[in-house]
Amino acid sequence: MTFLGQLALWVALLLAIWGSVVGFVGGAKQRPELILSSKRTTYALFGVLLVASLSLLTALVKHDFNVAYVASYTNRDLPMVYVLAAFYGGQAGSLLFWSVVLALFAALAQWMTPRRYDHLLPYVAGVTSVVTLFFVAVTLFGANPFERLAFTPIDGNGLNPQLQNPGMVVHPPMLYLGYISVTIPFAFGMAALLSKQLDTGWLHAIRKWMLVSWLFLTIGITLGMWWAYVELGWGGYWAWDPVENASFLPWLTMTAFLHSVMIQEKRGMLKKWNMILISGTFVLSIFGTFITRSGIISSVHSFTQSSVGYFFLGFLILIVVAVTALLLSRLPLLEADMELESMVSREASFLFNNLLLVGVAFSVLWGTLFPIISELVRGTQVTVGPPFFNQVNIPLGLGLLGLTGIGPLIAWRHASSSHLRRQFIVPVGTGLVVLAILTAVGVRDFYAVVTFGLAAFVLAGIVQEFSRGIGARHRLHGEGYATALARMVARNRRRYGGYVVHVGIVVYFVAFAGMAFKKDMEASLLPGESVEMRSPFGYTYEFTHLGVSQGWELNRFVSAALVEVKRNGKTIGRIKSEKRQHFTCRVQVDPCPRDLREASFEPSTEAGIRSDLREDIYVVFAGSVEGTEEAVYRFTLNPLVWWVWFGGVILVIGGMVTMWPSSRVMTERVVRGTARKPQMVGTV
Amino acid sequence: MNDSTSSRRDFLSFAGAALVPVALTQEPVQSNEEAAPLYRPSWAGRPRNRVTDYENDPFIVALEGTIKCTCGCNLDVYTCRTTDFTCTVSPAMHREVVSMMEDGMTGPEIVDAFVAQYGETVLMAPKKAGFNLTAYWLPGFVITVVGSLIAWSLVRRHRLSPVAAASSVIPDVDAGDQALLEEELTKLGH
Numbered sequence: 094m095t096f097l098g099q100l101a102l103w104v105a106l107l108l109a110i111w112g113s114v115v116g117f118v119g120g121a122k123q124r125p126e127l128i129l130s131s132k133r134t135t136y137a138l139f140g141v142l143l144v145a146s147l148s149l150l151t152a153l154v155k156h157d158f159n160v161a162y163v164a165s166y167t168n169r170d171l172p173m174v175y176v177l178a179a180f181y182g183g184q185a186g187s188l189l190f191w192s193v194v195l196a197l198f199a200a201l202a203q204w205m206t207p208r209r210y211d212h213l214l215p216y217v218a219g220v221t222s223v224v225t226l227f228f229v230a231v232t233l234f235g236a237n238p239f240e241r242l243a244f245t246p247i248d249g250n251g252l253n254p255q256l257q258n259p260g261m262v263v264h265p266p267m268l269y270l271g272y273i274s275v276t277i278p279f280a281f282g283m284a285a286l287l288s289k290q291l292d293t294g295w296l297h298a299i300r301k302w303m304l305v306s307w308l309f310l311t312i313g314i315t316l317g318m319w320w321a322y323v324e325l326g327w328g329g330y331w332a333w334d335p336v337e338n339a340s341f342l343p344w345l346t347m348t349a350f351l352h353s354v355m356i357q358e359k360r361g362m363l364k365k366w367n368m369i370l371i372s373g374t375f376v377l378s379i380f381g382t383f384i385t386r387s388g389i390i391s392s393v394h395s396f397t398q399s400s401v402g403y404f405f406l407g408f409l410i411l412i413v414v415a416v417t418a419l420l421l422s423r424l425p426l427l428e429a430d431m432e433l434e435s436m437v438s439r440e441a442s443f444l445f446n447n448l449l450l451v452g453v454a455f456s457v458l459w460g461t462l463f464p465i466i467s468e469l470v471r472g473t474q475v476t477v478g479p480p481f482f483n484q485v486n487i488p489l490g491l492g493l494l495g496l497t498g499i500g501p502l503i504a505w506r507h508a509s510s511s512h513l514r515r516q517f518i519v520p521v522g523t524g525l526v527v528l529a530i531l532t533a534v535g536v537r538d539f540y541a542v543v544t545f546g547l548a549a550f551v552l553a554g555i556v557q558e559f560s561r562g563i564g565a566r567h568r569l570h571g572e573g574y575a576t577a578l579a580r581m582v583a584r585n586r587r588r589y590g591g592y593v594v595h596v597g598i599v600v601y602f603v604a605f606a607g608m609a610f611k612k613d614m615e616a617s618l619l620p621g622e623s624v625e626m627r628s629p630f631g632y633t634y635e636f637t638h639l640g641v642s643q644g645w646e647l648n649r650f651v652s653a654a655l656v657e658v659k660r661n662g663k664t665i666g667r668i669k670s671e672k673r674q675h676f677t678c679r680v681q682v683d684p685c686p687r688d689l690r691e692a693s694f695e696p697s698t699e700a701g702i703r704s705d706l707r708e709d710i711y712v713v714f715a716g717s718v719e720g721t722e723e724a725v726y727r728f729t730l731n732p733l734v735w736w737v738w739f740g741g742v743i744l745v746i747g748g749m750v751t752m753w754p755s756s757r758v759m760t761e762r763v764v765r766g767t768a769r770k771p772q773m774v775g776t777v
Numbered sequence: 778m779n780d781s782t783s784s785r786r787d788f789l790s791f792a793g794a795a796l797v798p799v800a801l802t803q804e805p806v807q808s809n810e811e812a813a814p815l816y817r818p819s820w821a822g823r824p825r826n827r828v829t830d831y832e833n834d835p836f837i838v839a840l841e842g843t844i845k846c847t848c849g850c851n852l853d854v855y856t857c858r859t860t861d862f863t864c865t866v867s868p869a870m871h872r873e874v875v876s877m878m879e880d881g882m883t884g885p886e887i888v889d890a891f892v893a894q895y896g897e898t899v900l901m902a903p904k905k906a907g908f909n910l911t912a913y914w915l916p917g918f919v920i921t922v923v924g925s926l927i928a929w930s931l932v933r934r935h936r937l938s939p940v941a942a943a944s945s946v947i948p949d950v951d952a953g954d955q956a957l958l959e960e961e962l963t964k965l966g967h
Contacts, residue, residue, distance in 0.1 A: 325860065326860050327852070327856050327859070327860035328860075332851075332852075334851060432934065433931055433934070434934070435931065436928055436931040436932055441927075441931060444927060445924065445927070448920060448923055448924055448927065449920065452916060452919065452920035452923075453916075455916055455919065455920075456916030456917075459912065459915060459916055460912065463903070463912045464898075467903070467908065467909070467912075470908055471907075471908055473896070473897055473898075474896065474897065474898040475897050475898055475900070475903040475909065476845050476851075476898050476899070476900060476901055476902070476903070477902065477903060477912065478845065478851070478853065478901035478902055479853075479901065480842075480843065480901050480902040481901075481902035481903065481912065481913075484902070484913070485912075485913060485916055485917070488917075489916070489917075489920070613859070614833045615828045615832045615833055615859060616828050617825070617826075617827040617828040619811075619812050620812060620813075641815060641821070643815060643816045643817055643820070643821065650817065650820050652815065652817070652820060652821035652822070672820070672821045672822045674820040692820070695822075695863040696820060696821065696822045696862075696863075698822070698860075698862060713859070713860075715822070715825055715859070715862050716821060716822040716823055716824065716825035716862055717815055717818060717821050717822070717824065717825065718812070718824070718825055718826065718827055719824060720814055720815050720818025720819075720821075720824060721812035721813060721814050721815060721818075722812040722813050722814075722815065723812035723827075725825040725826075725827075725828060727859045727860075
């Protein structure tokens with residue numbers, strides 16, 4: 094099977110070269126046979142890369158340890174779900190995964206895009222083929238998953254225990270889908286530049302794609318936070334690690350693009366800026382991959398350092414040069430149709446929102462790269478860790494939160510003072526009341542108090558928008574409030590879905606602010622001993638160590654430490670934290686006898702977590718004292734963590750409301766029988 | 778731990794605790810039990826020492842939050858020693874911090890000692906001096922300058938442009954009316 098996979102990769106390489114050529118030439122010369130060929134090539138590319146992927150999956154499932162990749166990331170004892178996840182768990186497999194998903198998206202873009210954008214499609218095929226070509230080439234020449242060993246090991250190394258978590262089954266693919274799908278809006282942007290068709294058509298064509306990218310990135314980042322929280326055992330979910338930052342950067346610029354694109358659609362402005370944003374987002378998605386795979390910046394999440402970094406660096410330079418040249422050559426065609434008229438307008442607030450989003454992206458990028466810059470300029474290595482990022486980015490983040498509330502309340506073009514008064518009086522009043530209450534009850538963390546105040550301001554603004562819209566429908570149409578809400582949202586999903594997304598952002602901020610009140614302590618406890626902690630909500634928790642039990646469980650040996658938890662003297666439950674020892678087999682027997690297994694990794698730690706709306710109780714079994722049941726624990730009380738995951742869910746719901754096809758579009762599709770070719774309807 | 782001797786001890790200690798009021802402290806409530814050995818100690822992680830007051834000392838915890846563990850984990854000493862239980866470097870660095878504190882060194886002196894030993898890279902954030910200031914100030918500076926330029930150009934344009942000035946007569950539309958307007962325009966296919 095690996096021979097077939099290898100062959101499929103070579104065919105994919107040739108197809109990608111062909112697709113690149115016929116896409117660009119067909120688009121430029123408008124030759125129908127080449128245009129058709131470029132479209133068919135994208136379908137064929139997906140087909141052959143699917144064959145390559147299935148070949149690797151077969152090798153993984155069959156435990157073909159003669160394949161270096163299979164031996165490196167799996168073993169016989171690994172549960173099947175993680176064997177399948179190992180497809181994208183290592184460097185070479187993830188590159189193949191990237192290639193096949195990109196080919197799928199490229200084929201879908203060709204298949205689903207309405208006919209009125211046909212003039213863009215050959216160029217889109219050209220761009221996606223070039224990017225696929227790059228990834229296939231890196232897979233073939235930099236990190237080939239089909240490489241065979243000179244011998245066949247009895248068992249594989251197994252997957253890193255910290256990756257054996259349900260979060261790791263879904264988090265990497267989601268993030269990859271986000272990174273990869275960015276290529277499609279970028280390809281349409283480049284197609285618009287190449288074809289010189291720079292009206293808003295290309296923006297309409299990518300509306301769904303940019304939302305899909307943004308949603309996948311959001312889900313991927315949130316799942317990454319969740320995985321870090323439940324698996325890494327440090328009691329937090331974001332550490333400003335370079336690889337985390339790399340995923341955050343395209344999210345920031347894509348968010349900026351989602352906002353600024355509205356200004357181009359409504360007012361014909363920011364055309365250059367939007368091209369820069371979508372190109373920047375694509376470049377940052379490749380840059381993130383470069384950071385993860387080059388080893389240029391030290392990170393716990395990085396793949397093994399390898400030569401693929403040079404491929405990515407070269408590709409990055411190529412993209413930046415090509416895009417810059419293309420943009421410069423098209424500058425005269427990107428002049429704005431109208432001009433911004435007032436600083437007190439929604440356009441201006443979106444502009445400032447863009448400035449801050451890109452500013453945060455710049456500050457994160459600058460901080461991530463500063464160790465390299467410092468070494469180049471001063472010859473001195475420095476570390477840029479969480480204290481730096483928090484100090485620089487929290488004020489910027491609060492500015493963004495404020496603008497999240499301000500933007501939707503201001504009218505387009507120009508807002509009068511009476512309009513501003515009417516729109517802002519309730520939200521500002523609500524924010525101030527919350528600030529006063531928090532100060533009065535003695536909350537002293539400055540940033541947290543400001544966050545809660547701004548959150549109240551934004552939420553009040555959103556509630557006001559909904560209530561006014563519902564009220565107007567109720568008055569004019571006599572609809573019930575629930576009906577009015579449903580119809581109002583259905584008629585303008587983009588606007589009200591956007592508000593739901595804003596609610597999710599507010600919930601995120603509130604949850605992040607909760608971490609300012611995090612408390613933790615270490616204790617060594619004999620069985621029966623207890624220790625007390627006081628939480629920020631005023632509860633007194635008592636943790637009693639019940640003992641440590643050991644035994645086999647699935648593919649590992651587990652040492653489980655158990656504590657009983659009391660809140661204000663009342664037992665609320667027991668929490669178990671574990672040490673897990675994983676093994677490989679010394680003989681080729683399936684299943685492997687326990688006495689013939691040898692430890693493969695250092696024991697990993699599984700935190701025990703009890704969540705509720707107020708705070709998480711986070712218990713970590715650090716180890717035993719002198720090999721006895723006396724256990725060392727770290728107890729952490731994390732306020733408001735649950736709201737991070739809840740905020741993520743709201744964000745996704747809002748995003749889905751925004752991108753859901755309107756009932757009119759669906760009806761048109763059914764009537765015309767063109768369900769595959771959605772008719773885009775402009776919304777105001 | 779479930780034998781009758783320990784149960785009696787439990788009962789006696791419980792009765793004693795009930796008779797003598799004890800103030801709430803952060804110290805573990807002591808049990809007189811002996812801990813039984815584990816079946817497979819080596820599979821329960823590296824052996825640990827008992828926790829002392831130093832491990833939870835707010836001064837040490839805060840100080841260790843500013844010093845990077847040099848094992849390559851990218852974490853600060855406190856986070857590493859309370860998270861990565863396979864690391865032997867962060868516990869050693871913690872002992873160094875404790876030892877320096879016991880010698881009477883102040884926080885800045887301890888940090889300086891680490892910088893002298895490991896270089897500036899041992900700090901979790903660059904010192905705010907010299908070239909490092911660009912790390913802290915450049916993003917804010919760029920945002921402020923660009924934001925000011927945008928604001929200035931908008932104000933200037935509004936003052937100079939008769940079209941922009943005239944736009945101030947655009948009637949105000951509240952959210953409810955606007956929602957209805959948008960709905961009607963959507964129906965018309967705009």
